[in-house]
Amino acid sequence: xxxxxSDRRDGSAGMPRATKILVAGGFGAGKxxxxxxxxxxxxxxxxxxxxxxxxxxxxxxxxxxxTTTTVAMDxxxxxxxxxxxxxxxxxxxxxxxxxxxxxxxxxALGAIVLADTRRLADSFPSIDYFERRNIPFVIGVxxxxxxxxxxxxxxxxxxxxLALDVPxxxxxxxxxxxxxxxxxxxxxxxQRIARQQRAQxxxxxxx
Amino acid sequence: MDxxxxxxxxxxxxxxxxxxxxxxxxxxxxxxxxxxxxxVSMIMTxxxxxxxxxxxxxxxHEAILRRCQQPTSVAELSAHLxxxxxxxxxxxxDLLSRLLILANNPDPVPALPDDDLFEEVLHGIRNL
Numbered sequence: 075x076x077x078x079x080s081d082r083r084d085g086s087a088g089m090p091r092a093t094k095i096l097v098a099g100g101f102g103a104g105k106x107x108x109x110x111x112x113x114x115x116x117x118x119x120x121x122x123x124x125x126x127x128x129x130x131x132x133x134x135x136x137x138x139x140x141t142t143t144t145v146a147m148d149x150x151x152x153x154x155x156x157x158x159x160x161x162x163x164x165x166x167x168x169x170x171x172x173x174x175x176x177x178x179x180x181x182a183l184g185a186i187v188l189a190d191t192r193r194l195a196d197s198f199p200s201i202d203y204f205e206r207r208n209i210p211f212v213i214g215v216x217x218x219x220x221x222x223x224x225x226x227x228x229x230x231x232x233x234x235x236l237a238l239d240v241p242x243x244x245x246x247x248x249x250x251x252x253x254x255x256x257x258x259x260x261x262x263x264x265q266r267i268a269r270q271q272r273a274q275x276x277x278x279x280x281x
Numbered sequence: 282m283d284x285x286x287x288x289x290x291x292x293x294x295x296x297x298x299x300x301x302x303x304x305x306x307x308x309x310x311x312x313x314x315x316x317x318x319x320x321v322s323m324i325m326t327x328x329x330x331x332x333x334x335x336x337x338x339x340x341x342h343e344a345i346l347r348r349c350q351q352p353t354s355v356a357e358l359s360a361h362l363x364x365x366x367x368x369x370x371x372x373x374x375d376l377l378s379r380l381l382i383l384a385n386n387p388d389p390v391p392a393l394p395d396d397d398l399f400e401e402v403l404h405g406i407r408n409l
Contacts, residue, residue: 183394
């Protein structure tokens with residue numbers, strides 16, 4: 075099987091290992107913008123066609139209809155080294171596309187949830203999703219021009235009912251330095267969580 | 282619902298049939314791939330491919346082999362060849378079973394990413 079070819083440091087026959095970072099958030103929150111800002115390539119689009127029993131949508135009573143949905147995802151790439159490549163996926167935001175995330179989330183390093191303070195509720199589904207699956211995430215509060223008033227990270231944390239350890243950062247998805255800062259915050263946060271989990275596992279193993 | 286979604290006598294022709302049929306026509310109607318390919322599985326052509334290797338393969342298989350002279354992710358193949366990921370997976374399965382490609386899959390789910398990976402990624406992002 076192919077999975078046996080996955081080798082840690084050297085890759086398979088000189089192939090890099092790839093990892094994913096998800097960029098989530100409501101419609102228009104700046105997902106594709108952020109991906110484009112840090113990606114070394116023009117963001118590309120891939121699509122997945124999924125046949126599924128209609129969940130959430132088309133909820134016609136008693137109708138067990140299968141539907142085919144096409145879900146488009148924008149993604150970009152950051153080549154870290156010859157060994158490691160990071161792919162950034164802008165995840166389709168609407169509730170009804172959440173099932174696509176299960177595959178995206180598989181093996182992801184973590185997620186950035188972009189929030190627009192004018193429509194904070196739009197980021198609830200993303201936050202719920204990552205919390206429930208214990209996927210490390212940070213909140214990037216995308217500060218658009220002309221936003222009537224800026225909110226402090228603490229105000230956003232309270233409004234989103236976030237755990238204290240979830241980083242909340244004000245950012246501008248169009249600005250490279252700002253977008254990088256959000257990425258660094260996420261990877262640092264995910265690394266901390268991974269260290270804690272490893273420590274817990276070894277404690278449990280020796281108990 | 283009062284009106285049925287599909288008229289049983291309806292015949293799909295021309296453009297009506299196109300988008301529905303085309304991607305899976307390339308795979309002979311198959312939707313299950315031989316092998317598991319993640320969106321970020323890295324694929325590389327395993328060796329120089331001879332004419333005999335591709336005799337009964339389609340142009341899309343050949344396009345994948347050309348693209349994968351350099352390591353390329355499943356998502357990139359889908360974007361560049363303008364085919365849904367599901368279709369790409371089936372085509373990759375064909376190539377894998379003929380040993381024409383190598384695949385480097387990301388870490389399996391339950392494993393925690395190792396600390397070195399975080400360090401390397403952090404370093405890379407800071408140097409962007």
